[in-house]
Amino acid sequence: xxxxxxxxxxxxxxxxxEVTLRCKPISGHxxxxxxxxxxxxxxxxLIYFNNNVPIDDSGMPEDRFSAKMPNASFSxxxxxxxxxxxxxxxxxxxxxxxxxxxxxxxxxTVT
Amino acid sequence: RKEVEQDPGPFNVPEGATVAFNCTxxxxxxxxFFWYRQDCRKEPKLLMSVYSSGNxxxxxxxxxxxxxxxxSLLIRDSKLSDSATYxxxxxxxxxxxxxxxxxxxxxxxx
Numbered sequence: 001x002x003x004x005x006x007x008x009x010x011x012x013x014x015x016x017x018e019v020t021l022r023c024k025p026i027s028g029h030x031x032x033x034x035x036x037x038x039x040x041x042x043x044x045x046l047i048y049f050n051n052n053v054p055i056d057d058s059g060m061p062e063d064r065f066s067a068k069m070p071n072a073s074f075s076x077x078x079x080x081x082x083x084x085x086x087x088x089x090x091x092x093x094x095x096x097x098x099x100x101x102x103x104x105x106x107x108x109t110v111t
Numbered sequence: 112r113k114e115v116e117q118d119p120g121p122f123n124v125p126e127g128a129t130v131a132f133n134c135t136x137x138x139x140x141x142x143x144f145f146w147y148r149q150d151c152r153k154e155p156k157l158l159m160s161v162y163s164s165g166n167x168x169x170x171x172x173x174x175x176x177x178x179x180x181x182x183s184l185l186i187r188d189s190k191l192s193d194s195a196t197y198x199x200x201x202x203x204x205x206x207x208x209x210x211x212x213x214x215x216x217x218x219x220x221x
Contacts, residue, residue, distance in 0.1 A: 042213040045208070048208070091154055091155075098143045098160075099143075099157050099160065101157075102154035102155050103154060104153070104154055105154055
């Protein structure tokens with residue numbers, strides 16, 4: 001079992017650029033979550049999907065952030081335009097019943 | 112008030128010590144509870160679920176007190192490899208929204 005797959009693992013970009021983070025959930029899982037983690041704010045839930053439908057995006061910080069889940073095996077989190085304060089580790093997680101399995105994360109640095 | 116609050120830590124303990132972490136949650140309708148472990152620069156991983164009757168997995172014991180809205184994790188005979196951040200996690204009604212505590216860092220020293 002490959003687990004949750006995220007790409008890229010590291011991303012360094014300049015302020016103002018568009019950033020796209022990708023996630024492949026565990027096959028058969030019906031819920032997908034995007035989190036952001038920083039030292040200051042800890043682990044924050046940005047958005048979650050159930051059966052490919054966004055259920056709650058109240059954690060998305062602002063309109064610069066958007067997420068899609070076009071099918072059960074793929075999701076993207078896009079930041080446009082990126083800002084230095086977006087620098088963080090972004091985790092994707094998936095679940096079937098209750099507890100979640102996390103991907104290895106994407107470490108984003110915006111200079 | 113945060114929905115899930117944990118001991119601030121860090122906890123610095125010698126090998127072989129027993130250490131306990133506490134966590135409180137504010138939503139009385141919360142339905143499922145977990146402890147996750149996160150190593151430095153790694154993703155959180157499920158350590159154990161927490162049941163009302165209490166549950167044990169080797170050196171780890173988790174307890175839930177619904178009346179007091181309180182969760183605990185006890186680690187006996189601490190090992191160097193137990194050094195990590197321990198996250199208290201609450202799943203609210205509806206089964207989707209998961210709330211993570213800020214985490215408690217544990218350092219086990221030789």
